[in-house]
Amino acid sequence: MEYLVTIGLEVHAQIRTQSKMFCGCSAEVANAAPNTHVCPTCMGLPGALPYINRRAVELAALTGLALNCRIEHNNVISRKNYFYPDLPSSYQRSQFDDPLCVAGWVEIAGEDGTRRIGLTRVHIEEDTGKLNHQADGSSLVDFNRAGVPLMEIVSEPDLTSPDEARRYFQKLQQLLRWIGVNTGNMEEGALRCDANVSVRPVGQKEYGAKVEIKNMNSFRAVERALTYEIQRQKAALDAGETIRQSTRGWDEARSVTVEQRLKEGSEDYRYFPEPDIPPLRLSDEWIAARQAELPELPAARSARFIAAYGLSATDAEVLTADRADSEYFEQAVAAAQAQGVGARDVAIWVTGELFRLTKETGESLGDIHDRFKPAYVGEVIALLANGTITRTSAKEVFEASFRDGSAPAQVVHARGLAVIGGGDALAGLAREAIANNPKSVADYKSGKVVAIKFLVGQVMKASKGQANPQAAQAALEEELGRV
Numbered sequence: 159m160e161y162l163v164t165i166g167l168e169v170h171a172q173i174r175t176q177s178k179m180f181c182g183c184s185a186e187v188a189n190a191a192p193n194t195h196v197c198p199t200c201m202g203l204p205g206a207l208p209y210i211n212r213r214a215v216e217l218a219a220l221t222g223l224a225l226n227c228r229i230e231h232n233n234v235i236s237r238k239n240y241f242y243p244d245l246p247s248s249y250q251r252s253q254f255d256d257p258l259c260v261a262g263w264v265e266i267a268g269e270d271g272t273r274r275i276g277l278t279r280v281h282i283e284e285d286t287g288k289l290n291h292q293a294d295g296s297s298l299v300d301f302n303r304a305g306v307p308l309m310e311i312v313s314e315p316d317l318t319s320p321d322e323a324r325r326y327f328q329k330l331q332q333l334l335r336w337i338g339v340n341t342g343n344m345e346e347g348a349l350r351c352d353a354n355v356s357v358r359p360v361g362q363k364e365y366g367a368k369v370e371i372k373n374m375n376s377f378r379a380v381e382r383a384l385t386y387e388i389q390r391q392k393a394a395l396d397a398g399e400t401i402r403q404s405t406r407g408w409d410e411a412r413s414v415t416v417e418q419r420l421k422e423g424s425e426d427y428r429y430f431p432e433p434d435i436p437p438l439r440l441s442d443e444w445i446a447a448r449q450a451e452l453p454e455l456p457a458a459r460s461a462r463f464i465a466a467y468g469l470s471a472t473d474a475e476v477l478t479a480d481r482a483d484s485e486y487f488e489q490a491v492a493a494a495q496a497q498g499v500g501a502r503d504v505a506i507w508v509t510g511e512l513f514r515l516t517k518e519t520g521e522s523l524g525d526i527h528d529r530f531k532p533a534y535v536g537e538v539i540a541l542l543a544n545g546t547i548t549r550t551s552a553k554e555v556f557e558a559s560f561r562d563g564s565a566p567a568q569v570v571h572a573r574g575l576a577v578i579g580g581g582d583a584l585a586g587l588a589r590e591a592i593a594n595n596p597k598s599v600a601d602y603k604s605g606k607v608v609a610i611k612f613l614v615g616q617v618m619k620a621s622k623g624q625a626n627p628q629a630a631q632a633a634l635e636e637e638l639g640r641v
Contacts, residue, residue, distance in 0.1 A: 160360040161392055165317035165384060168352040169330055171221075171340040172285060173214045173307035179284040180208030180251060180305060180435075187302040188346045192290075200284075200305030202247025207434050210235070214282060214307035215258070215438065217339040219448045221309060222259025222280045224337050224455060229445045233258050233438035235282075239428045243299050244287035252283035252310075254429040256437075264313075264333075265457070266325045275326050276314030283308050288347070303347070309339075315354070315365070320384035324377045327351055336456055336481045344375045351380055357391040357401070366391070367401040371415055373408045383408040387415050459484055467491065467501035476509050482524030486532050494536025503539050511553060515560050529563040537566040550623030551575040577626050584617075584625060588633040591616040602638060610634055 178185050181199035198206035219229050234256040237249040262277035287304040289297045311330060317323045331349060334340035341348045351374050356366035371387055374380045391401050406415040431437075454462075456478045463474040463484075478484045487508055491501045508523075512535065516522060538559070542552040547570055558569045570576055591613045592599055601609035610631060617630040 161357045164315045164356050165323050166315040166354045167313045169311040170350045171309045172348045173217050175213050175307050178305035179211050179307040185306045192300040195302040218282045218309050221339050225262040227259035227262030231440050235432040235435045236429045237432050244289050253281035257281035266329050275316045278312045280311050320381040324381040367403045370405045473505045486523035489532035490535040493533035497536050497540040499536045499539045530560045534559050548623050584633045587617045587620050588637045
């Protein structure tokens with residue numbers, strides 16, 4: 159039987175603030191000792207009153223604007239009631255009927271062109287604590303993470319394959335990092351994803367039973383978990399079984415989803431407005447201030463790179479994958495153009511040699527900015543273009559400058575890499591090549607003028623690539639005329 163697949167993602171992104179959502183505890187909890195960033199408020203102790211983190215609301219609204227959402231003027235924080243050991247108050251402060259951001263969209267590239275994936279909402283809430291499972295079967299609870307500001311970004315059920323889901327999640331990570339609201343670090347739990355997936359026969363209008371998959375902490379896990387679950391549901395339907403609405407966990411080690419509980423509905427959470435936090439009223443001026451705070455986004459910057467610098471779509475996409483990379487590139491272009499070097503040459507060296515080196519060292523362009531200054535890229539290209547160094551030497555100069563931060567001209571001088579363009583040094587190399595290769599000399603003398611190319615190669619080899627090829631050939635021709 160043919161089936162239709164429907165997927166929606168719920169992405170949980172910690173908001174990068176100094177303090178927690180409803181108290182003054184530090185939100186920098188990734189490497190902290192367990193239960194050291196806690197207070198009566200985030201522990202949910204009786205009588206401890208919350209107060210809202212203004213910057214967290216601002217960054218969540220900034221996210222909504224980046225995702226093409228409408229910012230709601232009236233917002234209510236609600237209590238979502240349920241109990242797990244990592245939720246100290248037995249309820250989570252979240253949003254229900256009155257989310258901060260609604261009706262947005264994200265565009266992802268696919269084989270058939272760009273696809274727009276709708277967003278239902280972006281709402282703010284507090285994170286839960288973390289369970290650390292022990293070898294003996296017990297679990298320890300670390301409440302440091304409880305109360306860290308969190309956004310939940312909920313997509314429409316517009317995704318139709320695991321591959322689309324992965325690309326959508328990757329796009330979200332890029333945007334969140336780009337605007338500086340989230341680290342994108344999935345290993346530390348700063349960015350997490352739950353997936354809702356259903357399968358139904360082609361021709362059936364009603365969606366199939368929705369199954370939620372949790373515990374996915376990588377793009378690969380999202381794609382693999384969805385692939386497994388879709389096949390599981392298809393096999394069950396083919397066998398005449400009924401799919402139950404449930405929550406399942408992704409077991410990375412066994413590459414299977416495992417049922418955890420039957421799926422709750424919103425009524426099970428008994429939402430009601432948080433009595434200790436008044437409604438948020440966001441003015442037009444406040445929203446306009448967030449809009450002014452929004453930087454140029456990746457798609458717009460990519461289009462500008464193509465139009466302004468003549469880059470290919472591929473190079474523009476690579477150079478705008480990360481905001482720090484794109485800013486480094488623009489600074490390199492500005493410095494290079496002052497030396498008569500074009501943007502496309504800069505792009506070739508950045509996407510080629512520079513990205514090769516940063517991949518090797520595990521650094522980003524933001525990390526190396528102060529050591530290997532953007533202007534150095536254009537300096538190397540200019541030294542090559544004006545004949546000071548050869549292409550072989552240019553790569554050596556580029557790498558040496560990258561590793562120790564020396565200016566390219568200093569590297570050329572210190573290593574003696576300037577082109578050998580004539581004089582006694584080049585004449586000596588030409589005589590040496592002639593003396594060591596009598597057969598090629600004889601071939602040249604007998605009329606096989608192409609034989610001189612081999613001799614030029616020998617001069618280049620002896621000079622370690624520093625000889626000017628044209629000058630080397632001229633020196634050989636002069637010396638051969640004397641043989």
